[in-house]
Amino acid sequence: MGLDLRLPIGVLFTALGLVLVIYGATSDPAIYARSLGINVNLVWGCVLLVFGLAMLAASRWRAVK
Amino acid sequence: MTLTLVDGLIIGLYLLVVVAIGVALRRRTKTSEDFFLSGRSIPAWVAGLAFMSANMGAQEVVGMAASGAKYGLATSHFYWVGAIPAMVFLGLFMMPLYYGSRARSVPEYLKLRFDEKTRLLNAATFAFMTVISSGISMYAMGLLLNLLLGWPFDLSIWLWAGVVLLYVFMGGLTSGIYNEVLQFFLIVFGFAPLVILGLIDIGGWSGLMASLADVSLQRGYPADAFTTVWRHTGSAATSPLGVDWLGISMGLGFVLSFGYWCTDFLLIQRAMAAHSLSAARQAPIIAAIPKLLFPALVILPGMIAIGLTHRAGGLSFPLKPDGSLNYDLAMPLMLARYLPAGLLGLGITALMASFMSGMAGNVTAFNTVWTYDLYQAHIKPNASDKHYLNVGRIATVAGVLLSIAAAYLAARFNNIMDLLQLVFAFVNAPLFATFLLGMFWRRTTGHGAFSGLLMGTVGAALHHGLTIPQHAIPGIKGGWLFIVHTYPSEMAQNFSTAIVAWTVCFLVTVLVSLITVPRQADQLKGLVYSLTERGYEKPAAWYLNPALLAPLVLIAALALNLIFW
Numbered sequence: 001m002g003l004d005l006r007l008p009i010g011v012l013f014t015a016l017g018l019v020l021v022i023y024g025a026t027s028d029p030a031i032y033a034r035s036l037g038i039n040v041n042l043v044w045g046c047v048l049l050v051f052g053l054a055m056l057a058a059s060r061w062r063a064v065k
Numbered sequence: 066m067t068l069t070l071v072d073g074l075i076i077g078l079y080l081l082v083v084v085a086i087g088v089a090l091r092r093r094t095k096t097s098e099d100f101f102l103s104g105r106s107i108p109a110w111v112a113g114l115a116f117m118s119a120n121m122g123a124q125e126v127v128g129m130a131a132s133g134a135k136y137g138l139a140t141s142h143f144y145w146v147g148a149i150p151a152m153v154f155l156g157l158f159m160m161p162l163y164y165g166s167r168a169r170s171v172p173e174y175l176k177l178r179f180d181e182k183t184r185l186l187n188a189a190t191f192a193f194m195t196v197i198s199s200g201i202s203m204y205a206m207g208l209l210l211n212l213l214l215g216w217p218f219d220l221s222i223w224l225w226a227g228v229v230l231l232y233v234f235m236g237g238l239t240s241g242i243y244n245e246v247l248q249f250f251l252i253v254f255g256f257a258p259l260v261i262l263g264l265i266d267i268g269g270w271s272g273l274m275a276s277l278a279d280v281s282l283q284r285g286y287p288a289d290a291f292t293t294v295w296r297h298t299g300s301a302a303t304s305p306l307g308v309d310w311l312g313i314s315m316g317l318g319f320v321l322s323f324g325y326w327c328t329d330f331l332l333i334q335r336a337m338a339a340h341s342l343s344a345a346r347q348a349p350i351i352a353a354i355p356k357l358l359f360p361a362l363v364i365l366p367g368m369i370a371i372g373l374t375h376r377a378g379g380l381s382f383p384l385k386p387d388g389s390l391n392y393d394l395a396m397p398l399m400l401a402r403y404l405p406a407g408l409l410g411l412g413i414t415a416l417m418a419s420f421m422s423g424m425a426g427n428v429t430a431f432n433t434v435w436t437y438d439l440y441q442a443h444i445k446p447n448a449s450d451k452h453y454l455n456v457g458r459i460a461t462v463a464g465v466l467l468s469i470a471a472a473y474l475a476a477r478f479n480n481i482m483d484l485l486q487l488v489f490a491f492v493n494a495p496l497f498a499t500f501l502l503g504m505f506w507r508r509t510t511g512h513g514a515f516s517g518l519l520m521g522t523v524g525a526a527l528h529h530g531l532t533i534p535q536h537a538i539p540g541i542k543g544g545w546l547f548i549v550h551t552y553p554s555e556m557a558q559n560f561s562t563a564i565v566a567w568t569v570c571f572l573v574t575v576l577v578s579l580i581t582v583p584r585q586a587d588q589l590k591g592l593v594y595s596l597t598e599r600g601y602e603k604p605a606a607w608y609l610n611p612a613l614l615a616p617l618v619l620i621a622a623l624a625l626n627l628i629f630w
Contacts, residue, residue, distance in 0.1 A: 003089050005111055005243050009250060012082040016075060016411065023071045023407045031405040035262055041407040044258050051254070 006059035013052030020045025066401040072410025079414045090236030097453040100237035101433040109344035113351030115245040116335040122423020124202040131392035133367025136305040137291025141360040146318040149622040151326035153615045156349040164345040166591045171330035172438040178592045180511035188438035194489045199427035200471020206420045229425045230465040241429040248418040255415025256362045262403040263369040276372030307554025316560025320567040324497035331430040353618045367395040432460040494563045495521025495570030507593045513578030521570025528565040534558045
């Protein structure tokens with residue numbers, strides 16, 4: 001098939017995760033009033049990052065195999 | 066709601082990856098089969114997720130939340146009774162014929178099984194319908210983005226249509242499929258935080274049940290009508306859908322959902338692109354697994370939103386011009402309430418992704434049916450493959466432009482669109498009877514199929530002309546001939562129209578088939594189930610075996626129906 005779809009998925013979600021983590025770590029805590037006081041950017045950014053890296057690892061693993 | 070820089074960055078990253086996928090696939094798209102069917106090379110999990118998301122255009126995402134707010138948990142019938150059994154049936158029994166016959170489209174299967182006129186009828190209505198429905202959803206999205214973010218209507222339409230055109234033009238169906246899978250993950254990750262935060266806020270499932278009990282009682286239903294699926298469907302009056310259990314199981318569960326999931330080329334195309342028959346059979350069944358759980362992501366936000374309207378400091382829905390609640394805003398309201406800058410961008414990206422992939426789905430199905438079933442069959446047969454590839458690319462441009470025209474038509478003449486959708490509903494309603502008989506009764510003839518389809522459509526139109534939902538004015542809602550029956554709700558009328566169309570088509574097809582000459586058995590090999598060999602190759606992994614997955618999926622669907630009975 002050529003292009004392994006896990007690669008672009010991994011790239012996108014890793015990048016999104018990084019953006020959210022960095023923004024979550026640096027943003028004004030006041031904006032989290034609406035998300036019940038939880039810094040959802042930081043938390044969810046980590047989730048996206050893990051998913052993105054897992055997808056990247058999977059596509060890498062297939063390429064090596 | 067306003068977007069900040071970080072939201073823009075997230076949307077921009079998504080667009081960048083979308084276009085990059087198109088560019089990367091361009092070099093790999095050399096033949097018409099690459100362009101229209103991904104060279105039949107897609108792995109089962111990709112085809113399955115694309116199959117599931119192709120149906121999840123923005124209109125469905127927004128619409129399912131709206132229905133969740135309007136009808137409560139009963140909306141899950143569209144998943145747990147509507148979609149799942151049909152998807153499993155398609156994978157087990159119909160994909161061997163669609164894929165095994167090597168037909169390149171659903172209309173082409175009709176040509177192989179029956180004759181040219183049946184194909185032409187199906188191909189022409191399908192091609193027209195995809196363009197119109199793509200236009201209608203584009204119009205809806207343009208309106209929503211305008212309302213939500215203040216983006217100009219024209220800008221949204223041309224910009225998103227341009228991106229879709231770019232990636233489909235370059236990578237064809239593969240681009241479409243890849244972006245659908247991307248969209249699947251964006252919806253999951255974009256809406257999950259919304260649901261989690263909403264549930265925490267409203268006090269978990271028990272808090273939601275308490276809030277929705279107020280909503281139910283206020284609307285004159287039993288207290289738990291909004292949080293159960295079957296308990297109050299004994300009569301149409303106590304069911305929030307306005308349909309009783311028989312209408313739900315026959316109309317939605319059987320006729321409408323099998324008609325949609327098992328015959329709509331937009332969906333089947335995803336499975337046809339799989340790399341083997343075994344993968345093509347797995348695709349709809351793999352798709353059924355997330356489908357089981359999706360009510361939590363798309364219906365639950367609507368239910369939470371309406372629950373919050375009954376709480377101090379909760380939500381309030383804007384009103385429509387006629388004074389009713391504008392349920393379509395359930396999902397946007399929830400996005401604005403719970404998501405801060407950052408995650409808001411992700412949520413909006415998920416909406417946009419579903420909008421674009423819904424449109425790309427229509428465009429990829431349109432260009433295939435146009436090129437193979439109309440152009441090659443009727444205008445220019447026997448040209449080179451290169452020629453058809455070019456025609457497909459031109460059809461992609463034309464399809465996008467026609468969708469844009471349809472979007473503006475919808476903005477100007479909403480009534481025309483309602484009328485067209487009604488006519489399409491009549492044309493589609495009988496389809497499943499034709500496929501069922503064609504695939505499983507070898508005696509079915511082309512004349513039988515064709516006349517069955519026509520009469521089924523006429524039957525649907527007549528039923529609509531003779532009946533009307535309560536409190537409606539005769540006209541586009543029905544009763545335009547004279548009224549012989551009044552239904553408790555519009556949905557009940559729709560389900561009955563479908564049942565009538567199916568039954569008429571079934572009977573007419575059988576009768577006409579019996580008096581016309583059938584084809585020889587050896588011509589029907591691979592086209593009729595009983596005449597097709599069933600030595601399937603081994604699936605890639607034991608857990609992908611349809612014989613194992615299918616019963617598990619059905620048991621899970623049954624369990625969900627019982628848990629939320």
